[in-house]
Amino acid sequence: xxxxxxxxxxxxxxxxxxxxxxxxxxxxxxxxxxxxxxxxxxxxxxxxxxxxxxxxxxxxxxxxxxxxxxxxxxxxxxxxxxxxxxxxxxxxxxxxxxxxxxxxxxxxxxxxxxxxxxxxxxxxxxxxxxxxxxxxxxxxxxxxxxxxxxxxxxxxxxxxxxxxxx
Numbered sequence: 001x002x003x004x005x006x007x008x009x010x011x012x013x014x015x016x017x018x019x020x021x022x023x024x025x026x027x028x029x030x031x032x033x034x035x036x037x038x039x040x041x042x043x044x045x046x047x048x049x050x051x052x053x054x055x056x057x058x059x060x061x062x063x064x065x066x067x068x069x070x071x072x073x074x075x076x077x078x079x080x081x082x083x084x085x086x087x088x089x090x091x092x093x094x095x096x097x098x099x100x101x102x103x104x105x106x107x108x109x110x111x112x113x114x115x116x117x118x119x120x121x122x123x124x125x126x127x128x129x130x131x132x133x134x135x136x137x138x139x140x141x142x143x144x145x146x147x148x149x150x151x152x153x154x155x156x157x158x159x160x161x162x163x164x165x166x
Contacts, residue, residue, distance in 0.1 A: 003127040006135045009048040009079040009089075013040045014096075017071050027066035028073065033093060033107055034061055036075055041089040044077040045113035048087055049125040056086060057112035057149050065106045067095040074103065077111075080135070081142030085122035086114045088142050110145060 013036060017028050038055055045053045067073050074094040081088040093107035117123040130139040 001124060001126050003129050004048055004079075005129045005131050006078050006080065006139075007131065009044040009077075011040050011044040011047065011077050013075045014072050016098075017067055017069055017073055017095075019069055022069050025066070026069045028068075030061075030063060033063070033067070033073070034058075036073065037061065037077070037091045037093060037107070037109060038111065040075045041077040041091050041109075041111040042113060044079055044089050045087045045115070048079040048082065048128070049113075049115035049123075051115040051117065051123055051125070053087075053113040053115050055111060056114045057153075059110040059112075059145065059149065061107055061109040063107050065095065065104055067093075067106050070098075072096040072098055073106075078135075079128055080110070080130075080138035081146070082125050082128040083146070084124060086112055087125055087128075088112055088145065090138055112149065 021028050021032050023029055042053055042055065072095070074096050075091065077089050077091045079087045080090045089111045091109045091111060092105065094103045095106045096103045115123050115125045128139065130136045
């Protein structure tokens with residue numbers, strides 16, 4: 001299986017934030033931001049794997065600033081690391097004032113996706129080759145983030161098993 005560069009998976013969505021997308025503060029619902037981030041990240045993962053994918057994990061969607069009614073939400077995602085069947089995807093969310101052109105970072109997250117074959121079983125994905133300094137920085141930290149995710153998941157499974165024994 002050939003390796004791929006991160007830029008091959010890059011996916012961008014820009015949309016206008018309208019009143020139905022917002023809460024009583026006039027800012028975009030966090031759940032809507034998360035749903036859009038999941039869609040964009042899944043497209044990035046599918047572009048890398050050229051297979052269907054499922055979301056396996058979302059690491060702390062960090063909300064940094066609100067997105068207001070009338071602004072654009074700009075979401076960018078790309079694969080930062082590929083293991084055997086899973087991929088880590090970095091998601092960056094920005095707000096854009098369409099009048100002034102000012103952009104500001106509003107949220108970030110790492111999401112993990114597992115590629116599936118036509119039987120719904122995990123399938124191998126291409127390795128990733130980082131090219132830019134940002135991609136290399138993301139790539140170098142991926143193993144540590146994976147270890148944290150794995151430890152967290154293992155602890156939850158262990159607690160659930162203990163509960164079921166009681």
